[in-house]
Amino acid sequence: MSSALVKTVGYNMQRNRTFNNELMQVTVNMSDGEGRVFRYDIRRNWSDYTWNSHYLNMSNYKDMYSKSTRGENTNKSYQGISLVLQSWTYSILTDTYGDIPYSGSILGRDSLNFEPQFDPQFEIYKDIFDKLDTANAYLATNQAIDPTHDPVYSGNVNNWRRFSNSLYLRLLLRVVHKDEIKEFATRKIQEILETKKAEYPIISKNEESAILRWTGNGAYISPFMLTRVQDFRAVAIAEFFIDFLRDSNDPRLNIPEYGTGNVNRLGIAPISGSYTGVPSGYEPGNEDVTKMSYFYSADQQGGVNSLQKEPLTGMMLNFSEVEFIKAEAILKGIIKGNVRETFYSGVESCIRLWLPNWKGNAQSHLVASDIDWNDNENIEQKMERLHRQKYYALFMVDNQQWFEHRRTGHPILPKGKGLSNNGEMPARMTYPVYVQSTNSKNYRAAIERQGPDEMNTKVWWQKP
Template identity: 40%
Template sequence: MELNTDPNSSEKALPEYLMARALTQTVTNNMSRTRTLTNELMQVTVNTLVETDRIFRYDIANSVSEAPWNNWFLQLTDFKDMYKSAPEGYAGNEKLINSFKGISLICQAWVYSMITDTYGDIPYFTSNLGGTSGIFTPKFDRQKEIYLDLFERLEEANELLSNASNIKATSDPVYKGNISYWRKLGNSLYLRLLLRASYKEEVQDFVFEKIREIVETNKANYPLISSNDESAILRWTGVAPYASPYVTLTDAQWKQPKAASFFVDKLLYYNDPCIDAWLAKHNGEYEGIPSGYTVGQTPEGRSTLAATLKSSPLTGNIMNYGEVQLILAEIAARELVTSAAGTAQSFYNAGVTARITLWGKSSSAASTYLANPNVAWDNALSLDEKMEKIHYQKYLTLLYTDIQAWAEYRRTGHPVLPKGPGLMNDAIMPTRLYYPSSAQASNPANYKEAVDIQGPDNLKTLTWWQTQTH
């Protein structure tokens, strides 16, 4: 062994070599989840290929659970290794060590949050330790405890990145090494997760206080994404390895899911300037088909998603500026901060404008859209009506953002979706996915304990932060 060991190099891969691969693989996997799961559940598209196992009908097979679970946990190993190997790999350079440790913690929080928001209680504190600690059957931890620890990770990341240096652009396909942008992403993600837990009374004191600190009382210490340029998007260049995974789909495969009536009709009704960026016309018209149709009554397919999306640089979204502004709009509408922090209307207008301009439309087009009485903010509305207005815009802003639109719908019930006659699962939006069969088979005792505590392993059991079904 000694003869084959280079005394001048680390036996572990440096974080800069792990980072780009892990980010690219995670975003690629997320885009698959968006296309086949989120878009179908949230009535962006309707799959008309076969009659059974249709996700849009809430008819979800156990096999759907395998890929996201396995892929997310696989990438966590690389993100965790970034944190562990940074001190050895960059010994003597504290700021560079802080950079990779901080980015690692943000990416871990991002991935773990997607896993727990998809399944509920999951292996967390002892996950991904098989290679180092010999733990191959990790305990499933409670979602509440997971969330509280995610908050701590993001606090640590913010502190680390406040004293850090930029990294090599080649190691970072999201921000090209700009560490200040990573810090803003971490705090913006923090705000997303705080809001997700904000209806749970048992943590509201902490959540509300931290939201006020980030948004109002100590915001200089918690910088947030503040422009479209700072959005966390792995912008596909078309050059390997940064070619969108959608480009491998044939035209027939891309056009197989048809645009849903809910998505199309509201874009038309509000005269949304982004409609041509997202949809292809059918016989000269934008026309969707209803989601949740009855088995055996498959409608004729009409509009599809625009072919330009196959290679769009914007589909690799992690978290964008528009989402952050609409998070702030909800916080202000619910009066979780004082008006001195900003008004719901100003945040709402900024979020809508950010979404429209991100997709290549002009700020004047955004202004015209916001002048539409059906779109414009109205302080006289009830809180529920304001939430509907905010979350319809967030629904559009979250297009191609992993499972976020589905998670936000489960949290709030907005935007209100029509219920087709063919829906299964008692017409209840799935609250989670089944635990995958592989996890059940390889970790049966801990799986059984998780089900005993959380509730039946079905599509209606609430995860911790959910307060009701929709």
């Protein structure tokens, strides 16, 4: 369990840093060369990393389930956690590629199935929902587990149950607009948040967030520490990410209690006393664009607040995301509630996750910064306001910023003149090239059903 978690979170962090952050204008890996993700110029070999890593590690989660069903080792809590981690990992895979090997995957060793079929994403989601319902029931037994196996919750089974149901909410909201599953997804969101709340506990405060916190001891050393310090700080921060924080006087950019001088909580280096980003998607050869602010590496400023060794970078799902899910469900009439107050809770919990001792509050901060909730806006304007803040809640959370942008179109990203792909945000990663030869029959069936194996082919939940 612990080894598999460290590996999965590490894989997600590396892909978040080099892929999600470039697409979603958190960073700009400046170069005029080919294969620049921030210009939507994505080489097909980028597809291999997530596919190879997560499928390889999935066998650990399935073995974990199998071992916890045998004789004296029978343990419903481990079974439930295994189902949660399988669901979490498969959801990242299917949201990245679309249709994927699912029901027949990881059967090479036991069943000699080396060419698994690709399941339709709709069927994958349905089975994930079944797994999460089963996990909720198993985890309700609260059977003890060894806390040394658990780098996320230190053996707190109830918090694993909260993570499971919060993940359920994330995925339900992703597909609730689809006719094939709308009735079920709507009813299930209502059950989790209204009619059966006691049966489906969710993450309700920052302390219950699913985070593998890097302690710096033993195996729990951040994978970012494997990146050379000069490479970590070589990447510029994008205007879209930094300008909003700077212009709204966001407290995460300058809190004296977390350091001195210019070292802020997010470990961002100012330039000449100001936080300045680079426009993403700028044209190659534009000599007016120069690197400005960047993320400090661990050897700068004494390593204070560098994301290279930040415990919070092992982010899986946090309380702020749950609050923004609830706010959107209220906004769209799925559940009842006060969208303004829930929006405030999402903003405040996001700031307090990084700044537990912050003396302010969300409403005062938003009003003072002229970015308060506005009841007079239309639903699309409210969605933009909500997802502009959710964008920061999803900072460091695998590819969730990209997934949410593909689902909603928010937050609206500026489009530079140097973008490839006609300026169209990629809708998926292509399948690894070797899959075409090693599993050709099922590969062909998948693209016949889903569409061409290209990055603009929309996955099921993204299609109209």
